Amino acid sequence: MSADNAVGNVSVPLRNLLNSIQCMRDRVRDGESNESDGAFDLSNFWHTLNQAVKAVSQEATKLSVAFSKPPLPSQQDGEKLSEWILKSVLSLATVYYWLPKSQGVSLRRQVRDAIVDVLEGVTQLVGVILSSPLQSLSHEQLTSTGGVWSACDSLSQLPRDNKAALLVVLCAQIGVVKDAIEEIEQALSEVQDPFSDVLDDDQEPRGNQDTYWSEKDRRVIGPCQGLMKASAACLRKLTSAVKTHGDVSTPQNVAQLDDLADITKELSPGVDDLALCLYPPMDYSGVEDNVSKLGALLKKVLEIIRCSHVCGESQLTWVQFLDGAVDHNLQKTKDLLQQDS
Template identity: 60%
Template structure:
């Protein structure tokens, strides 16, 4: 036992590395950026970050390759040992792993750790005054790389043999994919905010299309023989929309379409007029992104409340919430630098459209309750 305990465990450096990478991942997720005391050079940041990401990907590949081939025995086990070959195959490999190339593994783990720490250090260079939205995008991408590294190390440490398992292949590929996405990251806060707006335009469009498809596919089994006055005698009323339901949905769709139009116009304004030369402009862009992100969840809530059986109390609540969010989006837009004189007209038009559709929905809801 004493002799066995004296054998260097090749996995010790990996376990230490695993703990370090996991801790760094958590710090990236929750940590604050460094204070920027001087002039921040965005081009230098991206150049250094790209190199750090490339190095991290290479180190992950080297580590994965090292543990995907049979180990080269050290001099301690170079001479044949008949007793060793009588052991079960798994135990044989476990023993060889403990003898083999401890220094090589420790050296590679150290290089791996340095590259990972360098990546996190460069991320923390990015100050908040360059844009909260941009920093979130870089943070999420960096955290995803570290999550991939944690998974890869966990797979390697957990593998009983030095063979390239499917889990190890998948984990290595996950690190590559996380590193590759840095090429697509927005390079300033205007681009980051524009990406948020574009994403939400797509989400709103999907919600509208989903509702339109549901309306087209939903058939009232008694619609051709009974009037709305006979609704009480119908069966399975929870599975279809009545004519009054459809009228309500139509007005709700008007508000949802106005919301989508607002996000599209805002995206165009940010694309054409957005500026990042001053901290005030950058902060205004962040405000637009933050409020715009509330549009899609509110549309989802409204959509869900419109499915049969229609919960009219929930519909009214969700319509009012969406209208409040849209008024806030339009208000922040109007006072921001992206709203030039030609943009005031569409802001006012959509503000009127929100009011009009809200009044129509509330009128229908109140008529149905009277």
């Protein structure tokens, strides 16, 4: 048999494998889990999932090694390798479907996304092996193999319940909001007119304010920053409350944690939208619109916190304080925007 025929024969099971994993990846991404009528053993789920992801990592490594140097696997060996890796990814996907929504939608989303990443990593590895010269180990193949390992490791580091899943969401939100606040503060600390140093002493200040803030702009930014900082404070305080009081022992509490995850995910986009419209040239109507949206969102977040099991007496104090801070900054922004330029 010629080398070309050998390559062609061993490519057939790989192409079939690629198509199967792509279909499986798409089904997991769009599919729903099975609802369990009886008691669900979460610890058994994690044990089985970890075993499944280890198997995927091992089989992906075997596949990569087999196609890293000559001689090429025979068609029969290629079929066996493809069969083993397909069996491992199918087991992984099957375990995902065990996880019911009653354990938390936030938890399910993070598990689903992590499994999709693993399946995508295996898809890329098989694709690279097919598209690279099958007699040598390419840089792309090494990178793709490492990508599978990384995705498998990330899956093993997932939060173990819906409380932990909410804390992951809050941590991500805090980071984005913090960055937006710091960027505005950095911009404000710079020279008011970045071109002032190139003007002659006898020249009038430039009338074009498209690239710097006017005094009124800066006054308006103050309460806008107040709203952004209230968002950050809310996320930090909520994180502490969830760590202290978060509970997953009842369906109601699990659902409340999901509600908190869903509503707080809207905060960082709201803060970003407000921050972006503050840069010169400032559009006051855009500022007013985004301030109103972020203020309303914050009020809604605080109300959901107030009605949830994570809000005890000590939490109620800061919820009420931040609620008042939102009202104050909303009114202050409105007053400043209505003043004559």
